[in-house]
Amino acid sequence: MSRYKLTLEYDGTAFAGYQVQPNKRTVQSELEDALFKIYGEKVATFASGRTDAGVHALGAVVHFDAPKQIKNNIQDAINSFLPADLKVVRVETVSDNFDARFSSKKKTYGYKFYLCRYERPLFANKALRVNDNIDIEKMKQACKYLVGKHDFTSFVARKSGKTDFVREIYAAQITDTNDGCLMFKISGNGFLYNMVRIIMGTLLFVGSGKFEPEDLKNIIDAKDRKKAGKTVPPYGLYLLSVDYDE
């Protein structure tokens, strides 16, 4: 029996998120339907994490144990059964103790946005429009307060049984995507529910002058969701990559 690691790209627009839900079109259900067609039996898949409805991925990771060997190239076989908005980017054989979720060392998310007076047709469902009077330099300054090991209680949407809100952020920066957008990129050892979208909303409050960059420190220290900014919409969010030791 071989364990496979799949790297997925998807356009989240028409999915009700990653995880299987009854009577909903999800990434996981489309993937498991494709594996069923290939192997003739139900194959369980295990993801690095879930993404919400509308959130995109360039490098989501999933593992599964193949019930048997197939003759064809696995990537081509799976892709032939997947819809146009979900594809396998890469297939790797991994050891039996590899786990897409528990073996991950680093995750990187990106939040794409652009500055404009009107909604750009060609960025619909792919990036957030922001008014062009925003101060990007101040947002960049605010990013440095995110780096390090912090309790991110102020940036979690609901606590749902969790007790540990400490996460380590390795890098946070705003870069130009060269296609007319900007991207807030953040990587860390893990992220809480809606954490990136709340951090992004908080950075936008810095950009609009409602907060100062150094306020980020106080907002983190407050451990209070009400001190942070708004939750930005899902369609600007991209799961860019999940990194592992092996």
Add this chain to the structure above:
Amino acid sequence: MSRYKLTLEYDGTAFAGYQVQPNKRTVQSELEDALFKIYGEKVATFASGRTDAGVHALGAVVHFDAPKQIKNNIQDAINSFLPADLKVVRVETVSDNFDARFSSKKKTYGYKFYLCRYERPLFANKALRVNDNIDIEKMKQACKYLVGKHDFTSFVARKSGKTDFVREIYAAQITDTNDGCLMFKISGNGFLYNMVRIIMGTLLFVGSGKFEPEDLKNIIDAKDRKKAGKTVPPYGLYLLSVDYDE
């Protein structure tokens, strides 16, 4: 009475092309519906040219004569009545002898494509997938044969009454779009029906080794559609800009 020049951006995916057609959703009909709502009467619009169903625009140009003055900012007013996949990028007041079609001096189109073994979900309806064994350098070499004044009969889909197939190409090149795609950009004094899509299909035959770069010269000289390559699909095509003297 003021004449206005509008620059439009649209995602062509859900439009049956630019021009009004009975019972079809077109760019022109959406624009004229918006103008009707603003002015309370039918306002005729005149475009720099038509685009086919699925073709996108970043800089299509239209002019119209406003039947009266309005108090609000015209760009905001029109955009508020336009759907998400069509917006006015810029509004300029022009002289009464400006004509979006007949005053234009240069048009620039881009054809977006990417090299991959599988269809990329995040490029769906926005760029053409091409197999990654293609020779981009040879395609770049072929581009230089397009520049200049030529009879482009070999690159026209249907002649429909036209007798003059001579067009002047000012520039043709393949560049990196920095988002994982390549773009074939071509500018000239005018383009025939499907001309850019047939040229692109011919360049892809160069890239795959079916033609050599210097064959472009013979294909142009033949004045025979059957000598050129296939017509590539509309969704990779972008009307990038239309330039005027004023």
